[in-house]
Amino acid sequence: MKLLKLVFIGVFFHLASVATATTIGYVTNQGSNSVSVLDLDNFQTIDEIKVGLKPAGIVVSPDKTRVYVTNPESKSVSVIDTATNQLVQNLNVGDGPLAIEISPDGLFVYVADWYRHIISVIDTAETKIVNTIKVGHSPAGIVADPLGKVIYVSNRDDNTVMIVDLKSGTPQTTIPVGKAPFGMALSVQRKQLYVANVQDGSVSIIDLQKKKVIVTVKVGLFPYAISYLLKADQLFVTNQRDNTVSVIDLKNYNTVKTIDVGEYPEGIDKHPSEAYVYVANWFDGTISVIDTATLEVSKSIKAGEGTRAYGNFIISK
Amino acid sequence: MKKSVIFILFGLFLLPAITSAHGPTRQKVVKEIEINAEPDKVWGIISDFCSIKNWLPPVTECESDGTNNPDIIRTLTLENGEKLREQLLKHKPEKMMYQYMIDEANVKAVPVSSYGSSISVKSNESGGSIITWKSGFYRGYMNNNPPPELNDEAAVNAISAIYDAGLATIKKLAEQ
Numbered sequence: 001m002k003l004l005k006l007v008f009i010g011v012f013f014h015l016a017s018v019a020t021a022t023t024i025g026y027v028t029n030q031g032s033n034s035v036s037v038l039d040l041d042n043f044q045t046i047d048e049i050k051v052g053l054k055p056a057g058i059v060v061s062p063d064k065t066r067v068y069v070t071n072p073e074s075k076s077v078s079v080i081d082t083a084t085n086q087l088v089q090n091l092n093v094g095d096g097p098l099a100i101e102i103s104p105d106g107l108f109v110y111v112a113d114w115y116r117h118i119i120s121v122i123d124t125a126e127t128k129i130v131n132t133i134k135v136g137h138s139p140a141g142i143v144a145d146p147l148g149k150v151i152y153v154s155n156r157d158d159n160t161v162m163i164v165d166l167k168s169g170t171p172q173t174t175i176p177v178g179k180a181p182f183g184m185a186l187s188v189q190r191k192q193l194y195v196a197n198v199q200d201g202s203v204s205i206i207d208l209q210k211k212k213v214i215v216t217v218k219v220g221l222f223p224y225a226i227s228y229l230l231k232a233d234q235l236f237v238t239n240q241r242d243n244t245v246s247v248i249d250l251k252n253y254n255t256v257k258t259i260d261v262g263e264y265p266e267g268i269d270k271h272p273s274e275a276y277v278y279v280a281n282w283f284d285g286t287i288s289v290i291d292t293a294t295l296e297v298s299k300s301i302k303a304g305e306g307t308r309a310y311g312n313f314i315i316s317k
Numbered sequence: 318m319k320k321s322v323i324f325i326l327f328g329l330f331l332l333p334a335i336t337s338a339h340g341p342t343r344q345k346v347v348k349e350i351e352i353n354a355e356p357d358k359v360w361g362i363i364s365d366f367c368s369i370k371n372w373l374p375p376v377t378e379c380e381s382d383g384t385n386n387p388d389i390i391r392t393l394t395l396e397n398g399e400k401l402r403e404q405l406l407k408h409k410p411e412k413m414m415y416q417y418m419i420d421e422a423n424v425k426a427v428p429v430s431s432y433g434s435s436i437s438v439k440s441n442e443s444g445g446s447i448i449t450w451k452s453g454f455y456r457g458y459m460n461n462n463p464p465p466e467l468n469d470e471a472a473v474n475a476i477s478a479i480y481d482a483g484l485a486t487i488k489k490l491a492e493q
Contacts, residue, residue, distance in 0.1 A: 030342065030343070054342045056342075072342060073342055095461055096461065115460065115461055221406060222433075241406065241416070241418070241433050264453055282343070282345075282453070283345060283451075283453060306343075306345075
């Protein structure tokens with residue numbers, strides 16, 4: 001009887017915690033040197049955190065306690081505590097930080113340096129740089145493999161993607177892709193990596209076992225960043241100069257819809273349930289909310305000036 | 318006394334950080350002008366991609382294949398002899414707008430890189446028009462620590478001045 005009661009209580013709390021989980025978006029505002037905190041369940045801004053200068057890239061930690069932001073203009077990374085939504089540290093990282101990613105265990109943050117052609121590895125426990133890895137020219141995107149052994153880096157000025165071995169700290173494979181590769185996304189299920197090629201308006205689909213591009217899909221003008229949806233088996237791609245998002249069906253590798261969003265869409269990320277995709281529109285300072293069932297914009301949320309949110313910027317807690 | 322000394326020292330410490338800190342940051346310019354003429358008339362002045370030679374003062378020549386098809390190139394010659402190639406991306410008469418980009422940067426013509434722009438005409442409440450001309454771009458010098466003539470401010474100032482001059486001329490032509 002007692003046990004039953006405990007089980008009931010357990011189930012109740014479990015349900016309650018599911019029902020009350022809030023989804024929060026952390027959005028870099030390049031023009032206001034801040035990060036907007038958005039309540040995505042109620043479609044409103046609830047806080048604004050001052051960070052470094054001209055923040056662009058962003059990543060949330062797997063345990064949801066930290067947010068890391070790159071500040072290209074102040075050459076630093078800002079660390080935000082998500083419990084208090086306060087800035088806890090600024091770490092100088094050097095010349096051109098833009099793309100940022102975190103290891104699956106949360107122990108390391110990777111920052112791509114646009115000018116020095118390196119990836120800086122930050123130990124998150126001590127918040128200091130413990131290693132640098134030489135990659136190609138102007139690294140623009142990083143994705144960490146969930147197994148934790150490698151990261152994938154797009155080199156914008158080399159038109160390549162590198163598979164970087166983390167143990168040895170060296171690139172082990174270089175894969176030619178389209179022109180000016182930038183944002184990327186990964187599918188573990190499909191063993192594929194997706195790369196937005198800014199200057200030729202396409203997405204390269206890399207087979208990670210063959211380690212080469214197997215399909216190239218045409219999208220809009222200046223594709224910038226990609227989100228992968230497991231349930232729908234689709235890619236959502238922001239087209240910066242088309243003010244659209246291309247939806248690619250991965251069964252046939254064709255575009256099933258082109259959705260009008262705000263101006264200069266850049267960062268893109270999904271709700272953990274995959275019911276919504278969120279797009280940061282740089283020119284408008286807004287977030288477009290795409291309903292993934294209807295493939296239409298259902299809401300627009302005002303954030304700060306020059307929203308970029310380049311990276312993973314959504315957590316549910 | 319002590320406090321003010323500390324403040325001054327602190328200020329001096331910050332100074333070099335401020336002057337040397339630069340990264341690749343996209344800039345934007347949006348300019349609008351109200352015109353006392355119907356949208357059709359205003360659109361007629363600007364709709365042709367090469368019409369820019371009629372309404373942008375520093376442009377002395379514009380060469381293109383004469384169409385407004387997507388992807389065509391216009392080559393502008395400026396008063397100072399510099400040339401600039403721009404590519405038409407979209408031309409939508411039904412929306413009275415077109416979008417284009419600089420095909421190959423020439424910082425001697427305009428101190429910007431990776432410049433994309435659109436211009437559009439809409440009607441205003443009093444039966445006239447509003448033209449909106451806007452763009453996103455980077456400064457002319459894409460590495461760190463740009464010379465002053467190729468920094469963010471120079472890029473924004475140059476584009477702002479071009480837009481002001483162009484819009485004022487369009488207004489004058491439309492209201493004649």
